[in-house]
Amino acid sequence: MKECMIKTKDLVKTFSSDGHDFNAVDHVNLEIYEEDFTVIMGRSGSGKSSLLYLMSGLDQMTSGDVFYGDLSLSSLNENKAARFRREEIGFVFQAVNLIPNLSLLDNITIAGFLTKRSRKDVEDEAHNLLSIMGLSNEKNRLPSMISGGQAQRAAIARSLINKPKVLFADEPTGSLNSSSTEVVLDTFSKINQELKKTIIMVTHDIKAAIRADRILFLKDGKVDGDIRLDCYHENDKINRENQVLEYLQAKGW
Ligand SMILES: Nc1ncnc2c1ncn2[C@@H]1O[C@H](COP(=O)(O)OP(=O)(O)OP(=O)(O)O)[C@@H](O)[C@H]1O
Ligand SMILES: [Mg+2]
Numbered sequence: 001m002k003e004c005m006i007k008t009k010d011l012v013k014t015f016s017s018d019g020h021d022f023n024a025v026d027h028v029n030l031e032i033y034e035e036d037f038t039v040i041m042g043r044s045g046s047g048k049s050s051l052l053y054l055m056s057g058l059d060q061m062t063s064g065d066v067f068y069g070d071l072s073l074s075s076l077n078e079n080k081a082a083r084f085r086r087e088e089i090g091f092v093f094q095a096v097n098l099i100p101n102l103s104l105l106d107n108i109t110i111a112g113f114l115t116k117r118s119r120k121d122v123e124d125e126a127h128n129l130l131s132i133m134g135l136s137n138e139k140n141r142l143p144s145m146i147s148g149g150q151a152q153r154a155a156i157a158r159s160l161i162n163k164p165k166v167l168f169a170d171e172p173t174g175s176l177n178s179s180s181t182e183v184v185l186d187t188f189s190k191i192n193q194e195l196k197k198t199i200i201m202v203t204h205d206i207k208a209a210i211r212a213d214r215i216l217f218l219k220d221g222k223v224d225g226d227i228r229l230d231c232y233h234e235n236d237k238i239n240r241e242n243q244v245l246e247y248l249q250a251k252g253w
Pocket of ligand 2: 049
């Protein structure tokens, strides 16, 4: 039985639109388990990104709370919240945002130098991550000299440099072609299965969803579905795609 890592309690995010308020995240109570690869799906506007930003501390909740063990995110002041995001959370977005005039290696280490670790420790970890991502030969290149898939893998390495407890990703394959998508997804599977990292990924892509241990389906800011899949194996892709597609279609995806 996997341990609970993150727990949301009556989590709400309210936005105003045309003079009236609505809950983009509407009293969500859920648990995320350690070492799980959780995928969040749902139609556009269902609140996936909003939920991800609240769970990772990137955005402030309107009410309710998010707990990492005993730590309550709502109780952190701005300093502590910034430190929490820097040291405990990794985040990968659709837009990669590597710094254009820095090499891949420097893009990764710079995120590590923001903490109190030694330079050597950060550099060793960066080389290790570049190797895991299959980017050792590209480490001295500028971001403009690599493919979209390589850039996303560099961004994943950057997100892991501070050994976060959990890796969040918001449509990380959204702007990649299908071959880059598979390589990036292989990287996520490896991070989950070999590095034992907890992953929470928002995606519209069925090919990404089949990598998950668990799929949460959001509708109107609420959790409307929660299924657990067998452990992912590469030679089971087609069956799994059919299984997930059937589930999503039943949900009105
Ligand atoms: N800053 C904001 N101000 C006002 N409304 C917002 C804001 N951010 C999001 N919303 C609204 O909240 C709802 C949920 O948005 P969210 O971005 O979480 O959806 P999503 O499921 O990630 O959608 P998509 O699949 O298109 O990325 C939408 O109706 C959106 O328009
Ligand atoms: Mg979104």
